[in-house]
Amino acid sequence: MQVLRRALLGLLGIQVALVAGLTLTDSYRRRGKKPQPFPVTKPQQVPVGEGTVTTYTYGQDLYDDMIAAIDAARHQVLFETYIWKGDEVGESFKAALARAADRGVEVYAIYDAFANLVVPPAFKRFPPSLRVLAYPVYNAGLRFFDLRRYGRDHRKILVVDDDTAFVGGYNVGAAYATEWRDTHCRITGPGVWDLKRAFADFWNSQRGRRWADGDERPLLIETASAWESRIRVHRNLPRQWSFPIRAMYLDAIDRARRNIWMTHAYFIPDENFVEALVAAARRGVDVRILLPQTSNHVVADWLSRGYFSQLLSAGVRIFRYQDAMVHAKTATVDGEWSTIGTANIDRLSMTGNYEVNVEFIDAGLARAMEEVFRTDESNAVELMAGDWAGRGFTRRFAEVVLAPLRPVL
Numbered sequence: 001m002q003v004l005r006r007a008l009l010g011l012l013g014i015q016v017a018l019v020a021g022l023t024l025t026d027s028y029r030r031r032g033k034k035p036q037p038f039p040v041t042k043p044q045q046v047p048v049g050e051g052t053v054t055t056y057t058y059g060q061d062l063y064d065d066m067i068a069a070i071d072a073a074r075h076q077v078l079f080e081t082y083i084w085k086g087d088e089v090g091e092s093f094k095a096a097l098a099r100a101a102d103r104g105v106e107v108y109a110i111y112d113a114f115a116n117l118v119v120p121p122a123f124k125r126f127p128p129s130l131r132v133l134a135y136p137v138y139n140a141g142l143r144f145f146d147l148r149r150y151g152r153d154h155r156k157i158l159v160v161d162d163d164t165a166f167v168g169g170y171n172v173g174a175a176y177a178t179e180w181r182d183t184h185c186r187i188t189g190p191g192v193w194d195l196k197r198a199f200a201d202f203w204n205s206q207r208g209r210r211w212a213d214g215d216e217r218p219l220l221i222e223t224a225s226a227w228e229s230r231i232r233v234h235r236n237l238p239r240q241w242s243f244p245i246r247a248m249y250l251d252a253i254d255r256a257r258r259n260i261w262m263t264h265a266y267f268i269p270d271e272n273f274v275e276a277l278v279a280a281a282r283r284g285v286d287v288r289i290l291l292p293q294t295s296n297h298v299v300a301d302w303l304s305r306g307y308f309s310q311l312l313s314a315g316v317r318i319f320r321y322q323d324a325m326v327h328a329k330t331a332t333v334d335g336e337w338s339t340i341g342t343a344n345i346d347r348l349s350m351t352g353n354y355e356v357n358v359e360f361i362d363a364g365l366a367r368a369m370e371e372v373f374r375t376d377e378s379n380a381v382e383l384m385a386g387d388w389a390g391r392g393f394t395r396r397f398a399e400v401v402l403a404p405l406r407p408v409l
């Protein structure tokens with residue numbers, strides 16, 4: 001028993017030292033590095049059912065359209081973001097929301113307090129005309145062991161009136177406008193309703209915590225749901241222990257016959273997820289995963305690398321995006337199915353946080369998403385199985401030592 005305890009403590013010590021070493025080396029390497037340009041696909045609007053879906057792959061294009069939508073709002077704006085930086089982009093959103101409220105539009109905003117701990121408190125003071133919920137850092141009260149209460153609000157949603165909604169991987173901040181490659185979409189038509197409902201349900205679930213003015217009226221209980229068969233909004237709700245986004249992915253991967261092209265910022269899948277991808281590749285599906293060569297979380301990169309051998313040997317192709325952070329959370333399958341959302345392929349997103357992904361079953365949108373993928377591939381280098389097999393002992397050692405951390409990230 002004592003030997004086992006010592007071995008575990010030893011492993012923990014090595015892990016801590018490795019994480020600290022990797023983090024320090026990474027921040028040293030980043031010093032003075034200038035952001036590099038990357039190829040982008042212009043916003044593309046495709047008709048989907050009775051509405052449209054527009055894909056965005058460049059932050060400035062997206063933010064311009066989001067601000068324009070807020071400026072055009074007539075009745076209501078629902079804005080939710082995980083990160084809301086206090087920089088010029090964050091300020092421009094704050095100002096647009098305040099302008100809307102000043103002309104009589106109902107404005108609701110939610111941000112995650114934990115993700116914004118580093119944002120100056122002055123930025124987080126809002127005019128009283130805005131109804132703002134800072135989703136608290138700690139939500140478990142005395143229920144310390146209730147895991148349902150530890151999910152972060154990782155969603156990024158904007159809904160304007162009944163007409164327009166935006167959702168995807170983009171947080172709000174200046175670096176994301178020009179330096180990060182991410183994917184968001186704008187939806188018009190019946191698909192908007194489910195995003196409205198997603199926002200309203202979360203807002204209402206926080207009732208009692210948020211309003212300084214004592215107004216307890218639930219938001220939008222009258223909101224309809226749409227049965228638009230081409231668009232489904234999936235919400236992970238840790239409080240209800242409900243995680244449909246993982247199931248959505250597994251289902252699409254299992255059904256794939258021709259291709260699965262996924263783009264992810266952080267790729268630390270669970271065993272079933274890996275098995276599904278491996279099985280798809282083995283039955284001849286063209287499985288490609290596009291990841292950042294170096295993300296902003298070096299430990300996540302190392303955890304991700306621990307899966308490469310298994311995936312490559314099954315025939316999965318891995319593309320590593322060069323010189324810029326790719327933060328998208330998207331996939332497209334068989335020229336028919338696509339998803340754009342906020343969930344990473346890791347345990348925090350799949351079985352931990354509040355997330356929202358939109359599933360589209362539409363050939364036109366899949367074509368647009370394939371075009372985005374090809375553009376990204378043009379800025380990526382494929383990792384070849386032979387090269388990967390030749391990596392040194394230190395790298396293999398780091399992968400093995402870090403592997404036990406997979407379930408916590």
Ligand SMILES: O=P(O)(O)OC[C@H](O)CO
Binds near residue numbers: 171296344
């Ligand atoms: O949690 P995400 O996927 O929105 O990414 C956020 C960045 O990693 C912040 O460090």
